[in-house]
Amino acid sequence: MRNHAPFIGMHKTELDTPALLIDLDKMEANIQTMANYFTNISVGLRPHVKTHKTPIIAHKQIAAGAIGVTCAKLGEAEAVIHAGIRDVLIANQVVGTQKVARLINLAKHAEIMVAVDNPQNVQAISEAASTKGVSVRILVEVNIGMNRCGVEPGQPTLALAQHILQSPNLKFEGLMGYEGHTVSKPDLAERDTATREAVQRLVDAKHYLEKHGVEVAIMSGGGTGTFNITGSIPEMTEVQAGSYIFMDSTYHNVEGVGEQFGCALSVLATVVSRPQPNRIVVDTGLKVLAKEFGIPQPTGVAGLEMTGLSEEHGKIEADTNVTLTPGDKLEILPTHCCTTVNLHDRYYGIRNGIVESVWDIAARGKAQ
Numbered sequence: 001m002r003n004h005a006p007f008i009g010m011h012k013t014e015l016d017t018p019a020l021l022i023d024l025d026k027m028e029a030n031i032q033t034m035a036n037y038f039t040n041i042s043v044g045l046r047p048h049v050k051t052h053k054t055p056i057i058a059h060k061q062i063a064a065g066a067i068g069v070t071c072a073k074l075g076e077a078e079a080v081i082h083a084g085i086r087d088v089l090i091a092n093q094v095v096g097t098q099k100v101a102r103l104i105n106l107a108k109h110a111e112i113m114v115a116v117d118n119p120q121n122v123q124a125i126s127e128a129a130s131t132k133g134v135s136v137r138i139l140v141e142v143n144i145g146m147n148r149c150g151v152e153p154g155q156p157t158l159a160l161a162q163h164i165l166q167s168p169n170l171k172f173e174g175l176m177g178y179e180g181h182t183v184s185k186p187d188l189a190e191r192d193t194a195t196r197e198a199v200q201r202l203v204d205a206k207h208y209l210e211k212h213g214v215e216v217a218i219m220s221g222g223g224t225g226t227f228n229i230t231g232s233i234p235e236m237t238e239v240q241a242g243s244y245i246f247m248d249s250t251y252h253n254v255e256g257v258g259e260q261f262g263c264a265l266s267v268l269a270t271v272v273s274r275p276q277p278n279r280i281v282v283d284t285g286l287k288v289l290a291k292e293f294g295i296p297q298p299t300g301v302a303g304l305e306m307t308g309l310s311e312e313h314g315k316i317e318a319d320t321n322v323t324l325t326p327g328d329k330l331e332i333l334p335t336h337c338c339t340t341v342n343l344h345d346r347y348y349g350i351r352n353g354i355v356e357s358v359w360d361i362a363a364r365g366k367a368q
Protein backbone atom coordinates (compact mmCIF):
# COMPACT_ATOMS: atom_id res chain seq x y z
CA MET A 1 0.00 0.00 0.00
CA ARG A 2 1.31 3.45 -0.90
CA ASN A 3 2.07 5.96 1.85
CA HIS A 4 -0.79 8.43 1.60
CA ALA A 5 0.40 10.78 4.32
CA PRO A 6 2.06 13.31 1.98
CA PHE A 7 -1.26 14.01 0.25
CA ILE A 8 -3.13 15.00 3.40
CA GLY A 9 -3.52 18.76 3.66
CA MET A 10 -2.76 19.43 -0.01
CA HIS A 11 -5.12 21.61 -1.99
CA LYS A 12 -6.97 19.39 -4.48
CA THR A 13 -5.52 21.30 -7.41
CA GLU A 14 -2.02 20.27 -6.28
CA LEU A 15 -2.84 16.58 -6.79
CA ASP A 16 -1.33 14.82 -9.75
CA THR A 17 -3.91 13.65 -12.25
CA PRO A 18 -6.01 11.81 -13.17
CA ALA A 19 -7.31 11.63 -9.60
CA LEU A 20 -10.66 10.45 -8.27
CA LEU A 21 -12.10 12.97 -5.81
CA ILE A 22 -14.89 12.64 -3.26
CA ASP A 23 -16.58 15.77 -1.97
CA LEU A 24 -16.85 14.51 1.62
CA ASP A 25 -19.54 16.98 2.70
CA LYS A 26 -21.76 15.87 -0.17
CA MET A 27 -21.10 12.15 0.42
CA GLU A 28 -21.90 12.49 4.11
CA ALA A 29 -25.10 14.39 3.28
CA ASN A 30 -26.08 11.60 0.86
CA ILE A 31 -25.50 8.96 3.56
CA GLN A 32 -27.64 10.96 5.99
CA THR A 33 -30.45 11.70 3.53
CA MET A 34 -30.81 8.02 2.67
CA ALA A 35 -30.48 6.94 6.30
CA ASN A 36 -33.21 9.44 7.31
CA TYR A 37 -35.67 7.87 4.88
CA PHE A 38 -35.17 4.44 6.44
CA THR A 39 -35.18 5.62 10.04
CA ASN A 40 -38.92 5.68 10.54
CA ILE A 41 -40.03 2.78 8.37
CA SER A 42 -39.81 -0.95 8.93
CA VAL A 43 -37.79 -1.54 5.74
CA GLY A 44 -34.00 -1.67 6.18
CA LEU A 45 -31.30 -0.17 3.98
CA ARG A 46 -28.69 -2.64 2.75
CA PRO A 47 -26.46 -0.39 0.59
CA HIS A 48 -24.79 -1.86 -2.47
CA VAL A 49 -20.99 -1.92 -2.15
CA LYS A 50 -20.48 -2.26 -5.91
CA THR A 51 -20.62 1.54 -6.17
CA HIS A 52 -17.81 2.53 -3.78
CA LYS A 53 -16.05 -0.85 -3.27
CA THR A 54 -14.46 0.50 -0.11
CA PRO A 55 -14.86 -0.82 3.45
CA ILE A 56 -14.57 2.52 5.28
CA ILE A 57 -17.52 3.88 3.31
CA ALA A 58 -19.54 0.74 4.03
CA HIS A 59 -18.77 1.21 7.74
CA LYS A 60 -20.05 4.80 7.51
CA GLN A 61 -23.30 3.58 5.95
CA ILE A 62 -23.73 1.01 8.71
CA ALA A 63 -22.92 3.59 11.39
CA ALA A 64 -25.75 5.68 9.92
CA GLY A 65 -28.20 2.80 10.34
CA ALA A 66 -27.77 0.39 7.42
CA ILE A 67 -28.59 -3.23 8.38
CA GLY A 68 -25.67 -4.70 6.40
CA VAL A 69 -24.37 -4.44 2.86
CA THR A 70 -25.06 -5.84 -0.58
CA CYS A 71 -22.29 -7.06 -2.89
CA ALA A 72 -22.29 -8.10 -6.52
CA LYS A 73 -19.22 -10.32 -6.36
CA LEU A 74 -17.42 -12.62 -3.94
CA GLY A 75 -14.33 -10.41 -4.22
CA GLU A 76 -16.33 -7.45 -2.92
CA ALA A 77 -17.75 -9.56 -0.12
CA GLU A 78 -14.26 -10.74 0.85
CA ALA A 79 -13.01 -7.15 0.94
CA VAL A 80 -15.75 -5.92 3.28
CA ILE A 81 -15.78 -9.05 5.46
CA HIS A 82 -11.99 -8.83 5.92
CA ALA A 83 -12.61 -5.27 7.07
CA GLY A 84 -15.00 -6.41 9.80
CA ILE A 85 -18.45 -6.21 8.21
CA ARG A 86 -20.60 -9.18 9.17
CA ASP A 87 -24.00 -8.99 7.48
CA VAL A 88 -23.43 -9.38 3.74
CA LEU A 89 -25.79 -10.24 0.89
CA ILE A 90 -24.29 -11.31 -2.42
CA ALA A 91 -27.17 -10.29 -4.66
CA ASN A 92 -25.94 -12.44 -7.48
CA GLN A 93 -25.36 -16.05 -8.44
CA VAL A 94 -22.17 -17.65 -7.09
CA VAL A 95 -21.48 -20.52 -9.46
CA GLY A 96 -18.65 -23.03 -9.92
CA THR A 97 -16.64 -25.20 -7.53
CA GLN A 98 -13.98 -22.62 -6.71
CA LYS A 99 -16.44 -19.84 -6.09
CA VAL A 100 -18.73 -22.00 -3.97
CA ALA A 101 -15.69 -22.96 -1.85
CA ARG A 102 -14.89 -19.25 -1.31
CA LEU A 103 -18.52 -18.57 -0.40
CA ILE A 104 -18.51 -21.35 2.18
CA ASN A 105 -15.25 -20.09 3.68
CA LEU A 106 -16.81 -16.65 4.07
CA ALA A 107 -19.72 -18.23 5.91
CA LYS A 108 -17.21 -19.17 8.62
CA HIS A 109 -16.55 -15.48 9.26
CA ALA A 110 -19.76 -13.65 8.45
CA GLU A 111 -23.53 -13.82 8.17
CA ILE A 112 -23.35 -14.42 4.44
CA MET A 113 -26.50 -14.55 2.35
CA VAL A 114 -26.55 -15.35 -1.37
CA ALA A 115 -29.04 -15.30 -4.24
CA VAL A 116 -29.79 -18.45 -6.22
CA ASP A 117 -31.93 -19.16 -9.25
CA ASN A 118 -31.26 -22.79 -10.10
CA PRO A 119 -31.36 -26.17 -8.32
CA GLN A 120 -27.86 -27.31 -9.37
CA ASN A 121 -26.36 -24.28 -7.69
CA VAL A 122 -28.48 -24.93 -4.59
CA GLN A 123 -27.18 -28.48 -4.44
CA ALA A 124 -23.54 -27.39 -4.89
CA ILE A 125 -23.80 -24.82 -2.08
CA SER A 126 -25.58 -27.28 0.19
CA GLU A 127 -22.96 -30.01 -0.33
CA ALA A 128 -20.04 -27.65 0.24
CA ALA A 129 -21.70 -26.15 3.33
CA SER A 130 -22.35 -29.63 4.75
CA THR A 131 -18.73 -30.67 4.23
CA LYS A 132 -17.52 -27.55 5.99
CA GLY A 133 -20.15 -27.64 8.73
CA VAL A 134 -21.56 -24.17 8.10
CA SER A 135 -25.01 -22.86 7.33
CA VAL A 136 -25.60 -20.48 4.41
CA ARG A 137 -28.56 -18.10 4.18
CA ILE A 138 -30.30 -18.18 0.80
CA LEU A 139 -32.60 -15.85 -1.13
CA VAL A 140 -34.34 -17.03 -4.27
CA GLU A 141 -33.87 -14.48 -7.02
CA VAL A 142 -37.11 -13.81 -8.87
CA ASN A 143 -37.28 -12.23 -12.32
CA ILE A 144 -39.47 -9.17 -11.82
CA GLY A 145 -39.18 -7.87 -15.38
CA MET A 146 -35.55 -6.99 -15.89
CA ASN A 147 -35.10 -10.34 -17.63
CA ARG A 148 -31.59 -10.91 -16.27
CA CYS A 149 -31.23 -13.66 -13.66
CA GLY A 150 -34.10 -15.02 -11.59
CA VAL A 151 -36.80 -17.66 -11.67
CA GLU A 152 -40.34 -16.74 -12.62
CA PRO A 153 -42.83 -16.00 -9.84
CA GLY A 154 -45.37 -18.68 -8.90
CA GLN A 155 -44.62 -22.39 -9.19
CA PRO A 156 -40.93 -22.07 -10.30
CA THR A 157 -40.17 -19.89 -7.25
CA LEU A 158 -42.04 -22.25 -4.93
CA ALA A 159 -40.23 -25.30 -6.35
CA LEU A 160 -36.82 -23.73 -5.79
CA ALA A 161 -37.73 -22.55 -2.27
CA GLN A 162 -38.90 -26.07 -1.37
CA HIS A 163 -35.67 -27.51 -2.79
CA ILE A 164 -33.70 -25.15 -0.52
CA LEU A 165 -35.82 -26.06 2.51
CA GLN A 166 -35.00 -29.73 1.93
CA SER A 167 -31.27 -29.10 1.42
CA PRO A 168 -28.93 -29.64 4.38
CA ASN A 169 -27.02 -26.65 5.78
CA LEU A 170 -29.06 -24.07 3.86
CA LYS A 171 -31.46 -21.60 5.42
CA PHE A 172 -34.18 -20.30 3.11
CA GLU A 173 -34.62 -16.65 4.10
CA GLY A 174 -36.81 -15.24 1.37
CA LEU A 175 -36.88 -13.56 -2.02
CA MET A 176 -34.91 -11.02 -3.98
CA GLY A 177 -35.95 -9.16 -7.13
CA TYR A 178 -34.12 -6.27 -8.75
CA GLU A 179 -36.09 -3.82 -10.88
CA GLY A 180 -33.07 -2.70 -12.90
CA HIS A 181 -35.29 -1.86 -15.88
CA THR A 182 -37.09 0.88 -13.94
CA VAL A 183 -34.50 2.45 -11.58
CA SER A 184 -33.24 5.11 -13.95
CA LYS A 185 -36.43 6.11 -15.77
CA PRO A 186 -36.15 9.90 -15.51
CA ASP A 187 -39.89 10.60 -15.23
CA LEU A 188 -41.09 10.03 -11.67
CA ALA A 189 -44.67 9.03 -12.48
CA GLU A 190 -43.53 6.60 -15.16
CA ARG A 191 -40.88 5.15 -12.83
CA ASP A 192 -43.36 4.82 -10.00
CA THR A 193 -45.85 2.87 -12.14
CA ALA A 194 -43.24 0.59 -13.69
CA THR A 195 -41.59 -0.09 -10.32
CA ARG A 196 -44.82 -0.93 -8.52
CA GLU A 197 -45.73 -3.27 -11.38
CA ALA A 198 -42.33 -4.99 -11.11
CA VAL A 199 -42.27 -5.28 -7.33
CA GLN A 200 -45.81 -6.64 -7.40
CA ARG A 201 -44.35 -9.73 -9.09
CA LEU A 202 -42.13 -10.23 -6.05
CA VAL A 203 -45.05 -9.63 -3.69
CA ASP A 204 -47.18 -12.13 -5.64
CA ALA A 205 -44.36 -14.65 -5.39
CA LYS A 206 -44.23 -14.18 -1.62
CA HIS A 207 -47.98 -14.66 -1.26
CA TYR A 208 -47.86 -17.78 -3.43
CA LEU A 209 -45.15 -19.30 -1.24
CA GLU A 210 -47.01 -18.43 1.94
CA LYS A 211 -50.20 -19.97 0.55
CA HIS A 212 -48.17 -23.17 0.23
CA GLY A 213 -46.81 -22.98 3.77
CA VAL A 214 -43.39 -21.48 3.01
CA GLU A 215 -42.43 -18.58 5.25
CA VAL A 216 -40.74 -15.63 3.51
CA ALA A 217 -38.82 -13.57 6.05
CA ILE A 218 -36.76 -11.35 3.73
CA MET A 219 -37.90 -9.39 0.67
CA SER A 220 -34.93 -7.59 -0.89
CA GLY A 221 -34.73 -5.30 -3.94
CA GLY A 222 -34.59 -1.69 -5.06
CA GLY A 223 -31.96 0.78 -6.17
CA THR A 224 -31.21 4.48 -5.92
CA GLY A 225 -33.93 5.43 -8.38
CA THR A 226 -36.59 3.41 -6.58
CA PHE A 227 -35.54 3.50 -2.91
CA ASN A 228 -38.65 5.36 -1.79
CA ILE A 229 -41.00 3.54 -4.17
CA THR A 230 -39.86 -0.02 -3.47
CA GLY A 231 -39.18 1.04 0.12
CA SER A 232 -42.81 2.09 0.54
CA ILE A 233 -44.21 -1.31 -0.40
CA PRO A 234 -45.20 -2.97 2.89
CA GLU A 235 -44.08 -6.48 1.96
CA MET A 236 -40.48 -5.35 1.31
CA THR A 237 -37.98 -5.73 4.15
CA GLU A 238 -34.80 -4.28 2.63
CA VAL A 239 -33.56 -1.99 -0.16
CA GLN A 240 -30.23 -2.38 -2.00
CA ALA A 241 -29.51 1.18 -3.18
CA GLY A 242 -25.87 1.87 -4.13
CA SER A 243 -25.30 4.88 -6.40
CA TYR A 244 -26.85 7.40 -3.99
CA ILE A 245 -23.54 7.52 -2.13
CA PHE A 246 -21.87 9.46 -4.98
CA MET A 247 -24.51 9.97 -7.66
CA ASP A 248 -23.49 10.82 -11.24
CA SER A 249 -24.87 13.02 -13.98
CA THR A 250 -27.19 10.25 -15.18
CA TYR A 251 -28.88 9.69 -11.81
CA HIS A 252 -28.83 13.46 -11.25
CA ASN A 253 -31.35 13.75 -14.10
CA VAL A 254 -33.72 11.23 -12.54
CA GLU A 255 -36.69 13.15 -11.17
CA GLY A 256 -37.10 12.87 -7.41
CA VAL A 257 -33.56 11.54 -6.95
CA GLY A 258 -31.35 14.26 -8.41
CA GLU A 259 -33.02 16.80 -6.11
CA GLN A 260 -32.22 14.81 -2.97
CA PHE A 261 -28.65 13.61 -3.49
CA GLY A 262 -25.60 15.62 -4.49
CA CYS A 263 -22.93 14.63 -7.02
CA ALA A 264 -20.00 13.82 -4.72
CA LEU A 265 -17.62 12.19 -7.20
CA SER A 266 -15.41 13.82 -9.82
CA VAL A 267 -12.26 13.04 -11.74
CA LEU A 268 -9.58 15.72 -11.59
CA ALA A 269 -7.97 16.27 -14.99
CA THR A 270 -5.06 18.32 -16.33
CA VAL A 271 -5.18 20.20 -19.60
CA VAL A 272 -2.35 18.69 -21.62
CA SER A 273 -2.86 20.52 -24.88
CA ARG A 274 -4.77 23.37 -26.49
CA PRO A 275 -3.84 22.88 -30.12
CA GLN A 276 -6.62 25.21 -31.30
CA PRO A 277 -8.38 28.05 -29.45
CA ASN A 278 -11.59 25.99 -29.50
CA ARG A 279 -10.03 22.60 -28.66
CA ILE A 280 -8.73 21.54 -25.27
CA VAL A 281 -7.33 18.09 -24.53
CA VAL A 282 -7.23 16.66 -20.99
CA ASP A 283 -5.46 13.60 -19.54
CA THR A 284 -8.68 11.77 -18.61
CA GLY A 285 -9.63 9.17 -21.20
CA LEU A 286 -11.43 5.86 -21.21
CA LYS A 287 -9.00 4.36 -18.70
CA VAL A 288 -10.28 6.66 -15.93
CA LEU A 289 -13.79 7.58 -17.06
CA ALA A 290 -16.57 5.18 -18.01
CA LYS A 291 -18.80 6.32 -20.83
CA GLU A 292 -21.48 3.65 -21.32
CA PHE A 293 -24.07 6.17 -20.05
CA GLY A 294 -22.70 9.00 -22.18
CA ILE A 295 -19.60 11.19 -22.35
CA PRO A 296 -18.81 12.75 -18.95
CA GLN A 297 -18.70 16.54 -18.86
CA PRO A 298 -16.47 19.11 -17.18
CA THR A 299 -17.98 20.84 -14.19
CA GLY A 300 -17.28 24.23 -12.67
CA VAL A 301 -16.13 25.95 -15.88
CA ALA A 302 -18.65 27.29 -18.39
CA GLY A 303 -18.23 27.01 -22.14
CA LEU A 304 -16.81 23.45 -22.31
CA GLU A 305 -18.18 20.31 -23.91
CA MET A 306 -16.32 17.01 -23.88
CA THR A 307 -16.96 15.46 -27.27
CA GLY A 308 -14.81 12.35 -27.27
CA LEU A 309 -12.66 10.04 -25.20
CA SER A 310 -9.80 7.90 -26.37
CA GLU A 311 -7.70 5.74 -24.07
CA GLU A 312 -5.76 8.52 -22.37
CA HIS A 313 -7.25 11.69 -23.86
CA GLY A 314 -10.45 13.62 -23.39
CA LYS A 315 -11.28 16.01 -26.22
CA ILE A 316 -13.14 19.16 -25.22
CA GLU A 317 -14.72 21.80 -27.44
CA ALA A 318 -14.18 25.16 -25.78
CA ASP A 319 -15.53 28.65 -26.23
CA THR A 320 -12.63 30.78 -27.30
CA ASN A 321 -13.04 33.01 -24.23
CA VAL A 322 -12.24 30.06 -21.90
CA THR A 323 -8.79 30.80 -20.47
CA LEU A 324 -7.59 27.24 -19.71
CA THR A 325 -4.04 26.46 -20.88
CA PRO A 326 -1.83 23.36 -20.57
CA GLY A 327 -1.12 22.57 -16.91
CA ASP A 328 -4.47 23.92 -15.67
CA LYS A 329 -6.78 21.53 -13.86
CA LEU A 330 -10.50 20.94 -14.06
CA GLU A 331 -13.01 18.42 -12.73
CA ILE A 332 -15.08 16.00 -14.78
CA LEU A 333 -18.43 14.67 -13.55
CA PRO A 334 -18.87 10.93 -14.28
CA THR A 335 -21.96 9.71 -16.11
CA HIS A 336 -21.75 6.37 -14.27
CA CYS A 337 -20.17 6.38 -10.82
CA CYS A 338 -19.94 2.59 -10.29
CA THR A 339 -17.90 1.73 -13.37
CA THR A 340 -15.77 4.89 -13.05
CA VAL A 341 -14.75 4.01 -9.47
CA ASN A 342 -13.63 0.58 -10.66
CA LEU A 343 -11.01 2.26 -12.89
CA HIS A 344 -9.16 3.87 -9.96
CA ASP A 345 -6.86 2.70 -7.16
CA ARG A 346 -7.82 5.29 -4.55
CA TYR A 347 -10.04 8.19 -3.62
CA TYR A 348 -8.91 11.57 -2.40
CA GLY A 349 -11.48 12.78 0.12
CA ILE A 350 -11.82 16.56 -0.18
CA ARG A 351 -13.32 19.05 2.26
CA ASN A 352 -13.21 22.80 1.59
CA GLY A 353 -10.81 22.12 -1.27
CA ILE A 354 -8.28 20.30 0.94
CA VAL A 355 -7.35 16.59 0.93
CA GLU A 356 -8.66 15.20 4.24
CA SER A 357 -8.28 11.47 3.57
CA VAL A 358 -6.97 9.02 1.00
CA TRP A 359 -8.76 5.67 0.78
CA ASP A 360 -7.66 2.66 -1.22
CA ILE A 361 -10.48 1.18 -3.27
CA ALA A 362 -10.06 -2.30 -1.81
CA ALA A 363 -12.49 -4.10 -4.12
CA ARG A 364 -11.44 -2.26 -7.27
CA GLY A 365 -11.21 -4.86 -10.07
CA LYS A 366 -12.52 -7.65 -7.85
CA ALA A 367 -14.71 -9.09 -10.58
CA GLN A 368 -14.23 -12.71 -9.50
Ligand SMILES: Cc1ncc(COP(=O)(O)O)c(C=O)c1O
Binds near residue numbers: 183221223241
Ligand atom coordinates in the same frame (compact mmCIF):
# COMPACT_ATOMS: atom_id res chain seq x y z
C1 LIG B 1 -28.87 -6.53 -7.75
C2 LIG B 1 -28.77 -5.06 -7.66
N1 LIG B 1 -29.32 -4.44 -6.61
C3 LIG B 1 -29.30 -3.11 -6.47
C4 LIG B 1 -28.69 -2.30 -7.41
C5 LIG B 1 -28.80 -0.83 -7.14
O1 LIG B 1 -27.97 0.01 -7.66
P1 LIG B 1 -28.18 1.58 -7.84
O2 LIG B 1 -28.42 2.14 -6.49
O3 LIG B 1 -26.88 1.94 -8.39
O4 LIG B 1 -29.31 1.83 -8.74
C6 LIG B 1 -28.08 -2.90 -8.54
C7 LIG B 1 -27.42 -2.11 -9.59
O5 LIG B 1 -26.84 -2.55 -10.53
C8 LIG B 1 -28.13 -4.31 -8.65
O6 LIG B 1 -27.59 -4.95 -9.73
